[in-house]
Amino acid sequence: MSQGLSNGYAISDPSEALKKPSTATELGRVADCNLDDFKEAIQSAYDAQPKFFYNTTGKQRGDLLRKWHDLIIANQDDIALILCLENGKTLAEATGEVVYAASFISWFAEEATRSYGVTIPSSYPNTALSTIKEPVGVCGIITPWNFPAAMITRKVAPALAAGCSVVIKPPSETPYTCLALTKLAVEAGLPPATFQVCPTKDRQAATELATNPLIRKISFTGSTNVGKMLAKLAAGTLKRTSLELGGNAPVIVFNDADIDAAVEGTMFSKFRCTGQTCVCANRIYVQSGVVKEFTEKLVARVSKLKVGSGLDPSTTQGPLVNAAAVKKIHEHIGDALSKGAKVEFGGIPEGYSTNNGFYCPPTVMSGVTASMIVANDESFGPLAPIFEFGTEEEVLQLANDTEFGLAGYFFTRDIGKAHRVAQRLQVGMVGVNTGKISAAEAPFGGVKESGYGREGSLYGLEEYQTIKSITVAI
């Protein structure tokens, strides 16, 4: 049974053991909230939300967020250690993620004060027409394990800045980082009842969030299948939804590219978080004139990666999140090999074991084609498949031939081509001559079946607001 919801935590029966990806051994246990806990948390957030909004100005909410930001930065080493242990990413990457997570809070602390309405010339005589922005209400927040800190703050900070309350279902694989962030939020003075966290392994919890009439908005980052299901469920009560879903990002290297820069950009995009980001390069298209040079240089860089525990400072590639993630890469490699691709570096030997940690050898393959599984399915791991192409037209056709449209990257020195290809890639985010596109100020989100809504940036706040028009006879 749940207790203590007034302090923002649901305490329920402990879950089964969570595993450390680096050793495949027990990390710990957290509360495993049931549906009654969720209902109670939603009711508590619902009761708290109007008080929070009406009793604070945008500036005051911004001040609270800034305090939360400062506490996170002051405790970044501890949070990074928790994140590293539960997710597996290296301590350096975990620290980077904590700072990245905090940057969304400081960004929305500023945005909280810039929530403008407008005045509109009315067509009626003696009438004043204006708009104000109001919070949507209680928000159900469902986040993934690959960014246990940043995906929480990218959603929760704008929600709180707008004056909403939140009920968070943190990822069942990585709940501890969220709990640590919550503790600091409460310490910063954010009203606990506006910030509900319910760790759970119960898959029905997401259904409860998406169907409970007290919830007015769902923000979800995760798979396209789950996103579609949530959108259908949320439609029953016409909730607002923001969906940041799967990707299948192309990287395109043209003959005229700076190949060293293309290799560096590909390394960042492909191997950040051991290939477990939804904006990771999934298909690497290289034009015929530079395919040999690019492949050799990429292999040289990949051969320097060091796989190991994230706690070891020399590690560059931590483990994957679980054994199933390694198995998926194995299957992608096997399928590509059976259809004529070649392993240029790495590969997973038969009988490879994940009993002592979910490690996955970084792998580069050449001769990959559109008929192979990896062309259509997000690997979500350290597999770099190289496809050779001839012309710009051909590669645009290949790159856009997917139901996904989250991120895309390309490398060229031709300014005209840079603008043309950026326009024609069917994605929500483009990196030109860079693999690094994520930042608090950059709109994050996709097109097609990668979802809708934008996080971060000047657009992120309005995802949690409604516009009210006020007509006054004067």
Ligand code: SIN
């Ligand atoms: C994600 O993988 O969902 C987020 C990646 C990012 O913020 O760069």
